Amino acid sequence: ATPSPFGPFELKNGDSDRKQIWGGYKRPNVANYIASLQKALQALDIPLSLVDGVFGPATERAVKMFQWCLTSHPYRRSNQSLVTDTHKVTQALNGRLDTQTSRELSRWIEQGYAPL
16 A cells, blocks of 8 residues: 555644654654645645644644535535545544545545535
8 A cells, every 4th residue: 555645643733744743742754744734635625825834723624624525415526527426434523634534635636536
């Protein structure tokens, strides 16, 4: 399996690429997991104005919005067309990039999906 561009940790509010804090703990890794997450959310047209590598309130809101889009209805935009996504997801709106949210975010990018 391909490793997630968002890292092997559950990303959450308070995490920071600059401080090397992911999943609530300081790690020895040198990475830009949160900046990658923020860029992915922007690529899906999820409102997020700043890519700064800090998982703050704005990133948490953007993740919650993506999680809501996963579960609210099966319709997606793809190449300016409306498509029905038959992949069923049950997701908590917790604002954290957990394993399921990370997997779905990667799947949406691969499929070229965007929310309505």
